[in-house]
Amino acid sequence: MSWARHRLRTGDDFRAVSRQGSRSARSHVVVHLALLPQRGPEPRVGFVVSKKVGNAVVRNRTARRLREIFRARMDRLPPGTDVVIRALPGIDGLAFAELEDQVAGALDSALDKARRRAGRSAGAAR
Template sequence: MLPAGSRLHTSEQFAAVVRRGSRSAAPRLVVHLLTEHRPGPPADPRVGFVVSGKVGNAVVRHRITRRLRALVRPRLAELPPGTDVVVRALPAAAAASSAELGVDLASALAGALRRARRAPGAARPAGVRR
């Protein structure tokens, strides 16, 4: 389990990251990353997971979520303060090993960070789609 301060909790938080964040895809997952600074003192990075019914039944979805949570936990310290991340599993994640998910997570997270740094302050206003 991730600490409460390191998790996204509400649908509004998830929606903000997905709508305004940088996106990077890998074969088995997609990472959305938003580096906007939240009001107040520097906050820890937060992460949320989206594993839809298309990935598999409840047992498969929870297994994928547990694997992703274990893979993300050590990477939280590498993220800039105030960063929010949404990791969305694709159906191919159901057949993937933890090692394959780890490679995809590292690749997609690096790509999203690269895109976020390349265009600082270029976040889209709310309601604007790609």
């Protein structure tokens, strides 16, 4: 699978999702999710793993783990979904299954919030 079409690339994309999207946090991850159906059919994702998480080896391993977790859930997202997953310090100490639970829970919660928000704005437009 090619990640090229599923990546958020620019700082503007990351900012837009972080500011406009729904947010859900767990102890080691924060997920921002925006439903933008006019953007296109493919869901896109971006990862933020700061130096507070660890050195380059730890940050790259964390990004790989997050990418693998997201890959399994990508097909469940509606078209035009943009997601930013931010890793928090201490994430490297989590077992993969625990990290997977945190990401899945935060992603589901953010998607529910985004759908409720979209429903409210669609109702207001009527």
